[in-house]
Amino acid sequence: MKHVLFAVALCVFQSAVGLAEEPARPNVVFILADDLGWADTTLYGHTKFYNTPNLERLAKRGMTFTHAYSASPLCSPTRSAILTGLSPARTGITTPNCHLPQVVLKATPGVSAPPSAKSVQPEPVTRLKTDYPTLAKSLKAVGYATGHFGKWHLGHEPYSPRVHGFDVDVPHHPGPGPAGSYVAPWKFKDFDHDPDVPQQHIEDRMAKEATAWIEQHKDKPFFLNYWMFSVHAPFDAKRALIEKHRGRVNPKDPQRSPTYAAMVESMDDAVGTLLDTLDRLKLADNTIIVFTSDNGGNMYSVVDGTVPTSNTPLRGGKATMFEGGTRVPCVVCWPGVVEPNTKSDVPLQSEDYYPTLLDGLGIPPAKGQQFDGMSVLPVLKGEKFADRPLFQYFPHSPPVPDWLPPSVSVHRGDWKLIRIFHGGDKESHRYLLYDLRKDLGETKNLADERQELVRELDSLIEDFLHRTKTVRPIPNTDFDAANYRPEDIGKPKARDQRPAPKKASDRNDPGAIPGLKGWKARGCGVRIEEGVAIVQGTSAAPFFGFAPGTLDGEAKLVVRMRGGSGKGWIEWLTGSDVKSARKSEAFAAEAQTWTERELKIPAQRGESGILRLHLPADGKLVEIDWIELNTQNGKKRWDF
Structure with a gap:
């Protein structure tokens, strides 16, 4: 009997010891900035204009990689690589087109190209297929709570984060950037700012939501996937921060946009909010944190009369195959594995994060699962690592x-x-x-x-x-x-000369832009982002044109817009002689605030003609939320 009792006691003791030797798996926080260039942080000593104290704070806790690369110079391909560990070459997601309505699940050879091109581009995939194993699915399978916060851009339902392994998706938005703007009010379908913060910044709200989710799951392992909207277009920020950095601009510094500097600061503040939360909840010592970017800095858009940023000393930027397009900032903090405040010049890539996390967490891959990346756990441990090629x-x-x-x-x-x-x-x-x-x-x-x-x-x-x-x-x-x-090659073309897919009815009309819903763009480049037409003049007289049919003389156009700093007006043409066109009174654009402009159309009763909405010809971006035509017979509205 004594031997039986001893054996039972020994078994209980061994079980207790075994439990004590198996601490809970660490939490995982993956922070992905959008369009943040290698030289956009203070981690590498190449910026004197941007401030990123919280990234420096993170770097002191972990390892900073000097040769980290994104899988692609554009966002969606990199996002797919992070989640699957597979190259965009394999998945076929090679462009950021996952918000478009067409569902394409298999890449195919291209059909045609202009005679000036030597090769035909393949037709890319537009959704991340749901049969791929993902990082979220792997962690969820071993008991992790999984939450996605921020940008997704890998597909509408049924290809949202909720079907790729995430329990929570906030704000459940499939588009390429924040809906409308960074500062509320936003245009998300089912997500609004806090009522007591009318001009809330989207990253402040995302960090708040992520903090609340961490607090809810603090007693079990969690995977927080915080994919920031920052610092992607549209380019706007907190007014006070813009003015703060405006006074710091050095015209000789290639990084000189106060708006972009303000966007970088709000991004860094959100990182600080997460670090503060982990510290307050005493979770920092049991939380892996990865911070990186999806591609290089944007050097072709225009903000504050200049490009958003400069990737100097690297060549090129977002959407290029040079270093400026794919070399990105990266910090990995892994308590007990990574020696704090260290650096590594070992190259790593987006495809490596998934297999590295599985390796370090002791989670086997799914049956038959393959990776194009590989585990860099030895690098994180400070061990030797064999040189291997990276592909983009x-x-x-x-x-x-x-x-x-x-x-x-x-x-x-x-x-x-x-x-x-x-x-x-x-x-x-x-x-x-x-x-x-x-x-x-x-x-x-x-x-x-x-x-x-x-x-x-x-x-x-x-x-x-x-x-x-x-x-x-x-x-x-x-x-x-x-x-x-x-x-x-290597020289940008004017926006209105960019080739774009056209409907059959538009093939003979070079001004027809998909998404403008019948309006024609002349003398300007246009792109549609998150329901907003973003316009930049490329001539001395940029305008939108539309043929409304017969008007009764009592008509007006209402436009919700912001941006630019010059004058605009309405023009009404009833014949081929442009000199005889009637013009409305000019209106002044306001750069910082959304304003509804009510413009009288100088038409006479019973006239048919062409309506032109002339925009400020100062080269600055103008954003148009919607246009509304009001007549005696009713109204017609265009929401872009």
Whole structure:
């Protein structure tokens, strides 16, 4: 009997010891900034204008990576890579088009290209398929509470975070940026600002929501996926912060936008809110934190009369295959694994986070699951790590500064090779080779001098494309050398000259812009983001045009808009003679606030004509929320 009691007691003791030796898995907080460039933080010593004290605070707790790369120079491909550990080359998500209505789940070869292009871009995927294992699904399967906060941009329902492993999704918004603006009121479908904070900043609200969720789940492991809206367009911020930084502008500094500086500060403040919460709840010592960005800084939009930011000393920025497009800030804080306040120059990429977290948390991959990334846990532990190549696939050519035709790249050690698909003679590829240790700005192409190295690195690219079963660009059979202008590569085109898919009814109308709902843009570039038409004049007389039919003489146009600083007016044309057009009184634009402009249309009873809404021709962005036409017969409204 004594032996039985002893055995039972020993079993109980061993069980207790075993339980004591198995602490709860650490929490995971993944913070992803949007469009935050490598030089946009104080982590690397390349900015004197932006302030990021909370990122420095995080860096003192963890490891800062000097050579962290996004999977793509654009956002949605990188987001898919973080969640799946798979390259965009494999998933087919290669552009940020996941908010568009078309559902495309498989990449296919492209059909056509203009005669000036040597290759045809493939047709990309528009949704993250729900059958992929994701980081959220893996953590949820072992008992983690999972919450997604902020931007998603991987698909509408039924492809939202809720079907990709997240219990909670706030604000459950599928679009590419904050709905309307950063400062409330917003235009989210079912999410509004706090009633007592009428001009609340979206990151303040997101951090508040995330804090409340952490408090709710503090007693069990949680995975907080905070994908910030900041610092993506539209470019606006707290007025007080804009004015604060306006007084600090140095005209000689390439980073000189006070609005962007204010956006960076609000982003950093949100990071500080999360750190404060973890400290207050005594969770910091048991929480892994990853901070990074989805691509490089935006160097082609316009804000405050300049570009939003500069990625100097890197070349290029968002939407380019140069370092400025894909090298991003990164800090990993992992108590008990990472030595605080350390740095690593080991390259890592978006595809690595998922397998690294599974490895460090002791969670096996799903049966048959594959990764294009790999665990960098040895790096986090300060151990040696074998050099391996990193790949980035971007088969598109958006017309931004330093753009390239459809390309793929490989990093190995200090060397970087870019293959431009079919960019050479007779459908051969063209190559750019850079020694990043000696030439961080990618100014000297060494491909001709180091042809053997080019062949060696290109064989790695070929193996990568074969392994990931990539749908590649194909030679353009309509290519016409007479239309080819290689000197234009890397030079942005005017916004209103950008090629865009058109409806059959619009093919003969170069001013028809998808999303403008019948309005035609002239002398300006237009893009639709979150229900707002963002307009930038490219001529001395930018305007929107529309043919409303016969008017009864008692008509007016109401426009909700902001931006610009010049004058606008209504023009009514009843014939071919533009000089005889009747004009309304001019109105002054207001840059900072949404204003409803009520404009009388100078039409006479029974007239048919063309209505033109002339916009300020100062080159500054003008945002139009909606347009409403009021007549005696009723009203018509266009919500973009």
